[in-house]
Amino acid sequence: MIRAWGLPMLLALSGVVVATTRIAAGSPGAAVVPLAAFLGLAGLYSPLVFPRSIGAAEAQRRSAADGRPVVYWRPACKYCLRLRIGLGRDARRAHWVDIWRDPAGAAAVRAATGGDETVPTVVLAGRPYVNPDARWVRGQLPPSS
Structure with missing residues (x-):
């Protein structure tokens, strides 16, 4: 903390x-x-500035149920901040995992990036995307209900 x-x-x-x-x-x-x-x-x-973080296991479970991407991030990361600002209000339509608060989230990022904790890492349908463009992520979000 x-x-x-x-x-x-x-x-x-x-x-x-x-x-x-x-x-x-x-x-x-x-x-x-x-x-x-x-x-x-x-x-x-x-x-x-970021939506409320949840644990990696809960984020993965919710993502499997609703199709929303999981965004792994950490505080003080300028690239995470750029993604968050780029998503605007749509950021709430993703599941956010703070890798500094959740060791399982950090492990998931290391597994996805070959051992590094490079964030933001967005996982969509089981496939990781490292530091994706906010417009692309917004296009992958399911329609708001």
Whole structure:
């Protein structure tokens, strides 16, 4: 859990340090922009941006039942963030597995990628796709009901 929040906490703390330095220098107005930027980045790289993660076994079971892809991801991964933003609201129509929280998810990714934990890895109908384009993933999602 600490690993997932490490980068967001570091970004937030950096923003507070920069803002405090600017305020101490007598420029409180100049502190607002960097603080907002750092807090925004902390929010983007936090696990809060992603749909709620489930375990790999549950994701695989649900995917077999409803045909939705399983997306294996990890916090602070810029490629995972790019996929998540590219999917927009459609991201909720996939099953998301945080490989830092679920050892079975990490093992599934290593099996799919030849031993690496390369994410995002999308598994659709049992076939893995490493770092796929968000438009392609959106096209593979079943219609929303």
